[in-house]
Amino acid sequence: MAVEKITSLQNPRIKQLVKLRDRRPRDEAGVFLVEGYRQIRRALEKNIQLHELYVCPEWFLGENEPALIEQAVAAGALVVELSKEAFAKVAYRERPDGLLAMAPQWKRSLDDLTLSAEPFLLVVEAIEKPGNLGTILRSADAAGCEAVIVCDPVTDIFNPNVVRASTGVLFSVPLVVAESTAVHAWLKSKGVRMVATTPAAEKLYTEADLRGPLAVIMGSEQYGLSDFWLKNADLPVRIPMAGQADSLNVAVATIITLFEAVRQRT
Amino acid sequence: MAVEKITSLQNPRIKQLVKLRDRRPRDEAGVFLVEGYRQIRRALEKNIQLHELYVCPEWFLGENEPALIEQAVAAGALVVELSKEAFAKVAYRERPDGLLAMAPQWKRSLDDLTLSAEPFLLVVEAIEKPGNLGTILRSADAAGCEAVIVCDPVTDIFNPNVVRASTGVLFSVPLVVAESTAVHAWLKSKGVRMVATTPAAEKLYTEADLRGPLAVIMGSEQYGLSDFWLKNADLPVRIPMAGQADSLNVAVATIITLFEAVRQRT
Numbered sequence: 001m002a003v004e005k006i007t008s009l010q011n012p013r014i015k016q017l018v019k020l021r022d023r024r025p026r027d028e029a030g031v032f033l034v035e036g037y038r039q040i041r042r043a044l045e046k047n048i049q050l051h052e053l054y055v056c057p058e059w060f061l062g063e064n065e066p067a068l069i070e071q072a073v074a075a076g077a078l079v080v081e082l083s084k085e086a087f088a089k090v091a092y093r094e095r096p097d098g099l100l101a102m103a104p105q106w107k108r109s110l111d112d113l114t115l116s117a118e119p120f121l122l123v124v125e126a127i128e129k130p131g132n133l134g135t136i137l138r139s140a141d142a143a144g145c146e147a148v149i150v151c152d153p154v155t156d157i158f159n160p161n162v163v164r165a166s167t168g169v170l171f172s173v174p175l176v177v178a179e180s181t182a183v184h185a186w187l188k189s190k191g192v193r194m195v196a197t198t199p200a201a202e203k204l205y206t207e208a209d210l211r212g213p214l215a216v217i218m219g220s221e222q223y224g225l226s227d228f229w230l231k232n233a234d235l236p237v238r239i240p241m242a243g244q245a246d247s248l249n250v251a252v253a254t255i256i257t258l259f260e261a262v263r264q265r266t
Numbered sequence: 267m268a269v270e271k272i273t274s275l276q277n278p279r280i281k282q283l284v285k286l287r288d289r290r291p292r293d294e295a296g297v298f299l300v301e302g303y304r305q306i307r308r309a310l311e312k313n314i315q316l317h318e319l320y321v322c323p324e325w326f327l328g329e330n331e332p333a334l335i336e337q338a339v340a341a342g343a344l345v346v347e348l349s350k351e352a353f354a355k356v357a358y359r360e361r362p363d364g365l366l367a368m369a370p371q372w373k374r375s376l377d378d379l380t381l382s383a384e385p386f387l388l389v390v391e392a393i394e395k396p397g398n399l400g401t402i403l404r405s406a407d408a409a410g411c412e413a414v415i416v417c418d419p420v421t422d423i424f425n426p427n428v429v430r431a432s433t434g435v436l437f438s439v440p441l442v443v444a445e446s447t448a449v450h451a452w453l454k455s456k457g458v459r460m461v462a463t464t465p466a467a468e469k470l471y472t473e474a475d476l477r478g479p480l481a482v483i484m485g486s487e488q489y490g491l492s493d494f495w496l497k498n499a500d501l502p503v504r505i506p507m508a509g510q511a512d513s514l515n516v517a518v519a520t521i522i523t524l525f526e527a528v529r530q531r532t
Contacts, residue, residue, distance in 0.1 A: 242407070248404075252404075256525045260525075262508075263526070
């Protein structure tokens with residue numbers, strides 16, 4: 001099925017794939033890497049146009065790989081087989097599963113979002129760790145958020161660890177990257193209420209009305225919300241904490257707030 | 267301040283410290299490793315008797331280390347200085363901070379727990395990943411659980427990654443390891459209601475009464491709850507899920523359920 005087989009670690013394509021772990025070469029090429037069966041399957045389900053699919057049968061974990069490869073080929077992907085060593089070099093997983101795709105990056109702006117009558121949105125500011133951003137995407141998907149807006153991003157949404165931690169949700173939940181001021185103006189123009197989580201708030205998140213058009217705003221891991229959002233959000237709320245002051249990380253605080261909104265909205 | 271300095275990677279003590287990453291040597295020696303400033307500080311705060319404290323000033327990140335070392339010495343710890351290379355070998359962090367302690371393991375049984383009039387407990391079954399168990403401990407602490415009971419453990423509670431992911435909560439939240447049947451009988455005898463989270467339940471977790479004496483029961487990552495708990499819990503509940511079927515991992519499902527209980531109980 002593969003048109004080509006690469007065995008040399010010195011092959012220029014192998015070198016290029018390794019480079020794509022870094023943001024700059026990724027942005028320059030306008031592509032990113034999607035590793036692993038589950039992630040690639042989800043990309044195909046969402047009609048992400050995979051440019052290339054690198055495979056290595058010696059790393060396969062199950063029996064479903066040929067069907068997935070067939071599906072990728074049918075969707076127009078070029079299949080390249082790698083030797084075991086070459087695949088280990090391009091994979092970022094410690095124990096790769098023999099499947100790595102190259103997909104085109106996309107760019108969505110606020111205007112691309114189509115909102116429902118009662119939007120339920122998540123806005124995250126300057127998240128630093130790719131793993132946290134991926135987990136947050138997954139949580140937003142589970143809670144049924146219509147879109148996730150990443151303000152003033154520190155981590156690249158196409159970082160391999162975002163793709164991994166999101167378990168492919170990156171392909172299904174609409175994701176927009178924009179500046180905080182633009183996001184605030186846009187939310188205001190759409191009549192969406194902005195509820196910001198901060199330990200400094202007086203009101204408990206469970207006492208706030210989280211029904212109707214809602215955007216939950218979450219700050220970064222290290223600094224929390226910026227002054228801009230603290231000042232410009234409609235309502236600050238806090239999550240009560242019984243134990244150590246730093247017991248809730250941002251991904252956990254996000255899921256708690258989102259699911260309280262789900263409870264109130266249903 | 268150190269009584270001794272070890273520079274040789276062949277030193278028997280270095281080899282022993284490396285071995286303590288594995289469970290068997292850890293159990294045989296009855297000790298475990300606590301790495302990092304924050305974790306060691308918490309251990310000292312909770313009067314954990316640190317046997318030894320390994321330090322390497324070349325790895326220090328801040329200026330608070332000498333005070334912490336002094337505190338450990340005052341609490342009876344023996345301080346050993348390591349060369350940069352030796353420390354890197356015994357550390358399990360990629361970027362160590364020059365502080366590693368050896369602490370005695372402990373064993374708590376169900377009878378050691380003193381319950382309040384309206385206990386709020388978390389029971390987890392057969393959690394596989396140390397990182398998940400650590401995150402769950404942290405969440406239980408944030409939610410104000412009185413104790414965490416680990417049934418039929420797959421991962422060792424003294425695994426370095428449990429210590430790390432719990433950010434030291436391991437030292438503050440009472441943690442008991444026991445068999446499911448014993449835990450069930452004990453909870454029943456104490457009049458504690460057992461609410462088990464499973465996707466198969468009809469009732470939503472938000473529709474269940476989570477006040478009064480409560481134990482939230484969570485299953486393992488891969489298999490969910492065992493038949494034993496599905497059959498013997500008082501009430502199965504489910505968390506609604508909007509997105510992909512596997513969007514909530516066990517740590518996230520735990521935090522959602524615990525904080526709904528907190529909401530109802532306050």
